[in-house]
Amino acid sequence: MVGKIISVVNRKGGVGKTTLSIALGKAFVSEFAQSVALVDLDPQGTASQVLMRDNDYANLLRREQQGPLGTTTNISLVTLMKSEETVFDGMMSRCRYGMVHNITGRADVNFDLYPIQDEFWEFEYEEFRENQGQELDSKIARMLTTLTNTGDPRRRDWVIIDCPPGFTRSSRAALMASDMILCPFTPDEISVLGIPSFNSALKKLNRESGTNKRCYWICNRYRNQGNSSARWLRYAVENHADLLLRAGGLAETSENMDPLQSAYPIFQDSAQVQNNMSVEAPMTLQQTFGNVNANQIVSIAKTIKTEIEQNG
Numbered sequence: 001m002v003g004k005i006i007s008v009v010n011r012k013g014g015v016g017k018t019t020l021s022i023a024l025g026k027a028f029v030s031e032f033a034q035s036v037a038l039v040d041l042d043p044q045g046t047a048s049q050v051l052m053r054d055n056d057y058a059n060l061l062r063r064e065q066q067g068p069l070g071t072t073t074n075i076s077l078v079t080l081m082k083s084e085e086t087v088f089d090g091m092m093s094r095c096r097y098g099m100v101h102n103i104t105g106r107a108d109v110n111f112d113l114y115p116i117q118d119e120f121w122e123f124e125y126e127e128f129r130e131n132q133g134q135e136l137d138s139k140i141a142r143m144l145t146t147l148t149n150t151g152d153p154r155r156r157d158w159v160i161i162d163c164p165p166g167f168t169r170s171s172r173a174a175l176m177a178s179d180m181i182l183c184p185f186t187p188d189e190i191s192v193l194g195i196p197s198f199n200s201a202l203k204k205l206n207r208e209s210g211t212n213k214r215c216y217w218i219c220n221r222y223r224n225q226g227n228s229s230a231r232w233l234r235y236a237v238e239n240h241a242d243l244l245l246r247a248g249g250l251a252e253t254s255e256n257m258d259p260l261q262s263a264y265p266i267f268q269d270s271a272q273v274q275n276n277m278s279v280e281a282p283m284t285l286q287q288t289f290g291n292v293n294a295n296q297i298v299s300i301a302k303t304i305k306t307e308i309e310q311n312g
């Protein structure tokens with residue numbers, strides 16, 4: 001089977017794109033024993049920092065800044081995308097950072113990371129200035145084709161793309177190659193009001209590209225008590241029901257759950273955050289990412305699988 005591509009995207013920052021990308025990847029690996037490649041397309045490199053062991057990320061940055069690179073060291077998407085067409089394939093293998101032991105400790109499932117670094121912002125801008133970004137588009141498409149191509153040793157069941165905020169040249173290329181576009185939003189006014197504007201931008205992109213991609217919105221950072229989560233989730237459902245990810249009877253239910261949540265799966269704020277446990281001792285990025293609600297993410301992963309199997 002050809003691997004499936006999911007882009008996790010929103011114009012807004014801080015809505016949980018990275019959290020959802022990582023948690024979803026982990027769920028595919030540990031719950032379904034499927035393989036995952038996570039492509040970090042956000043030059044802020046949050047996923048890369050969180051997922052790379054010890055000083056590996058810092059070392060990668062230092063080496064790339066020092067250049068020229070040897071032939072055995074890991075590279076980031078910046079070096080990969082700069083590389084000549086003829087060596088691109090080999091460079092892709094050097095960009096691959098295998099993390100199976102971090103994720104499950106099992107040898108029969110794989111979680112690969114394709115890291116990025118800050119310099120990608122500038123590189124992308126230069127690419128656009130020089131050739132309207134066409135070369136970058138085709139390299140991203142080539143990379144995603146390789147990662148999903150049956151028979152290629154780097155092929156994974158799922159390719160998850162952690163997109164940057166906004167609607168950048170590279171994220172457009174990723175969206176156009178995706179089987180599913182997943183947009184996390186937080187239950188607050190600004191985030192919810194961004195739903196239709198993103199949708200219009202996607203429609204425009206569809207018109208330009210002759211495609212028909214839709215996006216699936218999912219509520220993240222829902223809180224059961226003491227804020228207006230329920231109100232903004234309801235508002236989103238009332239105004240944009242057709243854009244929201246629908247559960248299909250698979251959502252986790254519990255006593256204090258809003259009935260809407262069984263129809264539209266949500267991703268709650270982790271218990272640690274809801275209980276303010278992070279206030280006394282600030283959590284590291286790794287801890288925060290490790291503390292999300294496992295049952296909910298598994299139910300979201302199942303919903304996504306079903307949706308893609310039915311419609312793609």
Ligand SMILES: Nc1ncnc2c1ncn2[C@@H]1O[C@H](COP(=O)(O)OP(=O)(O)O)[C@@H](O)[C@H]1O
Pocket residue numbers: 012013014015016017018019020046220221267268269270273288289292293
């Ligand atoms: N479900 C969640 N529970 C607890 N904290 C979360 C959750 N989702 C996101 N966060 C926190 O919110 C912040 C922003 O999330 P992040 O995934 O980095 O957003 P984005 O990638 O959209 O910028 C991070 O500090 C992250 O740990």
Ligand SMILES: [Mg+2]
Pocket residue numbers: 017018019042046162
């Ligand atoms: Mg992010």
